[in-house]
Amino acid sequence: MSVVHQLSPGWLLDHLSFINNINYQLHQHHEPCLTSFGNSTTFIAFDSTSKPDYDDRGNSEVFIQKYVFRSELFNVTKPYITPAVHKECQQRNEKEDPMSGVKEENFNSIIGKKRKRCVVFNQGELDAMEYHTKIRGLILDGSSELIQEGLKSGFLHPLSEKWNKCSEPITLPLDTCNLSELCAMAKHLPSLNEMELQALQLTEEDMSVTEQDLFSRIVENNSSFTKIITLMGQKYLVPPKSSFLLSDISCMHPLLNCRKTYDVIVIDPPWQNKSVKRSNRYSYLSPLQIKEILIPKLAAPNCLVITWVTNRQKHLRFVKEELYPSWSVEVVAEWHWVKITNSGEFVFPLDSPHKKPYEGLVLGRVREKTAVSLRSADVKVLPIPDHKLIVSVPCTLHSHKPPLAEVLKDYVKPDGECLELFARNLQPGWTSWGNEVLKFQHMDYFVALESRS
Secondary structure, three states: OOEEEEEOOEEEEOHHHHHHOOOOEEEEEOOOOOOOOOOOOEEEEOOOOOOOOEOOOOOOEEEEEEEEEOHHHHOOOOOOOOHHHHHHHHHHHEEEEOOOOEEEEEEEOOOOOEEEEEEEOOHHHHHHHHHHHHHHHHHHHHHHHHHHHHHHHOOOOOOOHHHHHHOOOOOOOOOOOOHHHHHHHHOOOOOHHHOOOOOEEOOOOOEEEEHHHHHOOOEEEOOOOOEEEEEOOEEEEEOOOEEEEEOOHHHOHHHHHOOOOEEEEEEOOOOOOHHHHHOOOOOOOOHHHHHOOOHHHHEEEEEEEEEEEOOOHHHHHHHHHHHHHHOOEEEEEEEEEEEEOOOOOEOOOOOOOOOOOEEEEEEEEEOOOOOOOOHHHOOOOOOOOOOOEEEEOOOOOOOOOOOOHHHHHHHOOOOOOEEEEOOOOOOOOEEEEEOOOOHHHEHHHEEEOOOEO
16 A cells, blocks of 8 residues: 555655555576577566466476565655755845845855845746745645654654664666667667557566567556566566556557557656756657647546646646647646655755745546536546645655555546556556656666565
């Protein structure tokens, strides 16, 4: 269970627990089943079986290897910027008057005398301050209530001196297989855009598939155990009952060709911002490109569409006023993800003018073309409440969002089909798509526990 506490303001989540509750068990035969295909790049799918000791082909023993996510990747013991430092910097360097749209900055000249310079806020900054003023009380009061409950139950712990001293910089794994670049190259394969193939099943038998097969079809693990695939020497864990498509946005046709519609679609677009534009590490999409995603073809009737947005009001307005209307999606609620440390502090000061400790989610329903409602179909689904909070300790990996499956279960029909777009990880019961869809499934992010037979 990822929900630690559920109160009227929202939910306190345990992201790490959610990952480790996935059945990351790999069943391997004692004799390795590897096949060489010369110099060509291949994917190796290892056998998985539900029998505890021996398979049905002979006397080869089966070893069960369990994996857990690296817990240190959720060790956020201190705020990224402490409130004391933030306050000191504010008092020393800046006096702001949001109402006038002008701020005064103190700076030292060459001869050591202090001078003042007036800087006019741009419209984006003014909009952000106005929005923050509206939701500040909601974030502060709701988060405090959930955090206090987490401290009482022992899920959150006050920062001890010992913990503070023991915290060390985390060495992140190096994924030498650049998935996004690989997808960009794959879209130029001559026959890729002409194929319409069945989903590729990771079956109980050992199997290998070429990279062209992977990019041209959805890959499914319908078994009850984890499989491993190897891509350019890098190993990735594929959890049970999960499926994915690794592709560029221009090669989404396998997702459309399967002619399946979804009851929940979660979208985490690579929004354009200043830091992304300055960095070559992350690609981004323009609003027009995001708008062109064929959500109407992927969405089932009454589909719940959830879009992650940054704190730029330009993006929030675009989703509400342009993106959702173009998809025939009606906005029904706006939620916030609040990021805290292991001791319950905001990861950034709440009133920081630069980075906030929260991000937004816009929830909407696909508008029905007919008058048929959920109730008439005898499906009991609660109305979606507005202004709910999802509070959790964030993963230190960039853009590893918290799981939404458990907080959404009351608002979608049972056994509904779920899809995540621009995903970077897999989860059971979901189809995931993106050009980095396997990123956080890399085996270096996991620890192998003692194996048994």
